[in-house]
Amino acid sequence: MPEHRPPRLLLWAVGLTLVLVALVFVAEGSLSRRAERSSSRIESGAAGPTVSTAAISADKCATCHASATPGIVTQHLDSKHAKSGIGCANCHEVQANHPGGIEHQGTWVVSAPTPNACLGCHERETREFWRSRHALPAWAGMTGTDDFTPEQKAQYDAIEEVMKTPVGIGVSTRNSLYDIEGPMVTAAACESCHAIGRPNLDGSAGTCSSCHLRHTFSLEQARKPETCNACHIGPDHPQWEIYHHSAHGVAYTTTGANWNWSKAAGRLTPQDIPAATCQVCHMSGFGSQGTTHDVGDRLSLYLFMPMSAWRPGAGENRERMKGVCSSCHSREFIDNVYLRADAVTARVSGIEAEAAAIITRLENTGLLSKEPFDHPIKFEAFELWHHWGRTAKFGAYMFGADYTQWHGIYEMVKSFSAMATEAEAIEKEGGLHDAVDWPLAKRTPLLDRLNEYRGPGRIMPPAGTVLPQQKPGGEKLMSPANIPVHGVQK
């Protein structure tokens, strides 16, 4: 072959390449549809007939339970678990001496597998969950830590962000509501949510199925904000209502049906979910952040507290949250949102400090007992922080202006006014009104008292404020007295 001619191999290569590329081009649509169909089938629960038939025939539990509890079996067969060959026994079968185990059809099973069952395959997720407020702290928030085993108590104490020194009126006594209402009520009320962190008989903590509904364990379900709605709703933490009131929630409500909910973990981008959801901000791998099952990983303040304190590692946590926000928003916008919201938090903390001072003064002078919830003014004080204060703060960070204003601050001021009036009456009745000099009830107009906290240099953290990096157990309250100013903790 003359050297100046292209070799025949080149012609073959070009020709075959064109043919192969053309085949891929033709198949591209089919392959893509197959990818979408496959993931949507897993997530929507519409399992293919191959999976169902194979799984039923292979799983001896499913053959009986297909008649006894067909709903559960259908859910399981529609799940990715079934598709991956995970059967009923993988989660339910236990050793004979397993706590809570029962003998069933020649083996031992538990009716409600604990996170220990999930740990084997989802170790990272389970351990992240265990170090979060969704685990033991959620249960302790309702009942305290008395029913923890020593091991669970140790696990609880090891959780970095457990608030070991809760501050504020009513915080230390909130568990008493659980006792006042009684187990007949709380089992159907408080526990349905707080059980996400319940201590289990096998020594583990919590229940994964609070968020990952059994038995489909659908990624799509766990990713949607409705999952959080199961608990984060109502006057004490109305995040669901606030979210729907926000622009993020409006985007979800109006366009969320078209978002790509089934994208694999760690691959989500604003192209898939173009507006924030609970999960995108707090858990999903998104923006500059990887996936986490520690719901406090990106939170910088204990907003649930009356006088909010910085969380351990507040600055780093906030940077992580900003790393999510920055997928859609400019740094300046994000900083301004935090600046305004922090100011609201400082303001709310100030009001709550005043309210706490009223109750403390009455208790210390013997006009009120130190028993929880034994006087109407204590209910007023409780609602002031537990309902209205939290609502105002959540609204500020979640773009829920109406909740910050009318369901938050306004209700706080109203409650505070009622408390001050009632405190004055109690003092008059006790003959102490003219003898004491506590800073609030002494005939000072309400607005004047509240405005003591309006000094711009005191409560407005300037742009570029460096947040404190707290160590566990060293919580510092966010109040007018210690708001960081120009990067310095007061």
Added chain:
Amino acid sequence: MISDTRRVRLYSLAEFDLPIAWERALLLLVAMNAFFLSFEVFLSHASNQFRVPTEWIPIPWGPLGLITSTWLALRRRAGNAAYVIHVLVMALGILIGAIGFAFHAFAAVGQGWDWLINSAPLLAPLAFCGVGLVGITAAVREDPPESGRFAIPGIGLAQAPVTRHQQLIWLIGLGLLLTTFSVVFDHAQEGGYVFGEWIAIVYGFFASVVTIGIALRRPSHVSRGEASLFVWTMLLGLLVGVAGLGFHVARDLGPGGAIVLERFIDYAPVMAPLLFADLGMLGLIVAAQPVEVPSERAIA
């Protein structure tokens, strides 16, 4: 034993000296491949949290292959035992690849044709077979040249149907083809191909055809034009691999260039595109055949 001949001939195109002996260069490439292959599998299986204990099987192989290949490559005179151990380790790699292929195939059962896109990558474990075969081929001597007659130090003689050069070219060609199919199926997960992915697909098929075309001929029968085409195709592979690395890194980075480890592992695997560069490098080394092979040192 390993030849110390550094003089190589690039088909009929050129003749020059390599910085190190040809077989040592090949062994070092095998060492690097063994290590990074197991490392990449470690990352992939770690993202799966080693859900199945058998996912650990391929992990120790990389360091083993790295040690035996590097030992042979760097020792001035390695003993027969070192060759035997190396060949056994490389054979183990082939076995691991076959077992992995079977495990991935079983995982795909019941998924219809969806496994092509969404299941554990069926073709990926075959990379262990490829590295193992190259590792064995690098450690044996063909005597006389282009005879397909191999001497395995410490083990014995074997007659292959094709020459060593053709064996290696076949492995490169099949490696390119399988890599291209992986590109086609893996990128289909995103719902379609973008420009950069089409580059990889077009190059992959083109390079596969060119390489398999070369593999069908004895080295002495490869024309100057065909040799040029092959060398340029391999050089292009280096470029495509590095470009792919850039595309993958760009996709993995978060806003403002943030590094999210999870995305680097689960989203666009950074090392995957380098397979084209790796095969290109292997092709260039294989194309440069040693000129003199002293037969008196060939048999242990």
